[in-house]
Amino acid sequence: MSDIASRVKAIIVEKLGVDESEVNPEASFTNDLGADSLDTVELIMEFEKEFNVAIPDDQAETIGTVGQAIAYLEKNVK
């Protein structure tokens, strides 16, 4: 697991209060991990803070699963 992936998972475990075993790449924030729309916004903000990137709203809307978050950050984090 990449460094980015493990940091992303740690944030999700912390913010959504879920078990690490549930945080697999296919898991959807809203359908599988119990997030509501505000939780999802908070997650994106935490990713921005952790990785020091700005994620535009139109990009944020495409990040709905753990795998999508990891892929986006691996591509965009310098």
Place this chain on the structure above:
Amino acid sequence: MELKRVVVTGLGALTPIGNTVPEYWNGLLNGVSGAAPITRFDASKFKTTFACEVKNFKPEDFLDRKEARKLDPFVQFALVSTEEAVIDSGMDFDNLDTNRIGVIWGSGIGGLKTFQDEVSAFVKGDGTPRFNPFFIPKMILDIAPGHISIKYGLRGPNFSTVAACASSTNALIDAFNYIRLGMADAIISGGSESIIHEAGMGGFNAMHALSTRNDDPATASRPFDLDRDGFVTGEGSGTIILEELEHALARGAKIYAELIGGGMSADAHHITAPHPDGLGAKLVMKNALKDAGLTTADIDYINVHGTSTGLGDKSESKAIVSVFGEDAYRLNISSTKSMTGHLLGAAGAVESIAAILAVKNDIVPPTINHFTDDPEIDPKLNLTFNVAQKRLVRVAQSNTFGFGGHNASVIFKKYEG
């Protein structure tokens, strides 16, 4: 139309002198002070370095960790005392019409800590707004009754009342009115407050409202004492479940007391100072008595606002003598703020619980920390100094007065079928 009768069927308390109703009542009867040096933040640069904090409170003991993180402390407090009250009431919401059960909740300020934290983070940044999406729904005052309704599925009237230190008394009066008008079967009422944070302490200190007896916190809240020097901040929550009498009887509920009257008034004088002749205080006590259909001869105990400020205690004691005449010298008076500190928007609820339990148990909790008589306080008044007094308490009145000149008073009576 005939008004319905309203009774108290559930109590919950989270206070600086006890985290449940039995602990709180025990603390009151034993004259325990809740004041101590502030532990929540470094207060060494503040004029006042102590307060009445809730002790040994871990939100995780009561709330899911993820949920607790999204709740300001004033809402955490509200949920904890309400759970105690719901269990105490024996209400089974699965078998009641939850469309007719509401939540009316008071707080003076609401989510002050949340506001402080979010704005501080913004100011420390480079101007880029990175406000947390939970900032607003965590801070707003009415989110407390919102969360209570969500937790228990209660779809009756739901809102908050704001009248500074009279807030939760106003909540009780509103709840009382909706139930006696037949608009709800039961209402979870009360109030909560959490202001022992930098912004709260700094703000009240700037007003010169607080005691600065930093070398002796436990005796700082000394209502009616000659050397009183301001109020002591408190925090916590009180929940009172009010229920229509027939509804309570039908489910075999335990009844603590009957709520028989509520009065409201305004000083129309100054934003923070009480009227020197206690005009608003007199009016609110008279209004409550009139609403209850009682005379001054019927009241045995007044739990006063009595914050331990120079002006406030003097004008309230004068107002009592003016309204009650000779009866003022027959009844017991006490300020339980001498023990709990001032719970601000939660004061009305927490002190009403003291009044209700005085009616139920025929004991009046004391005004502790009395050392020296103030010549400006009528010496013939029985202010229940230092030690609880046993007496028949048929009826008790609870007064609260708030910045802005808001006054509210409620009257509880022994329940008789």
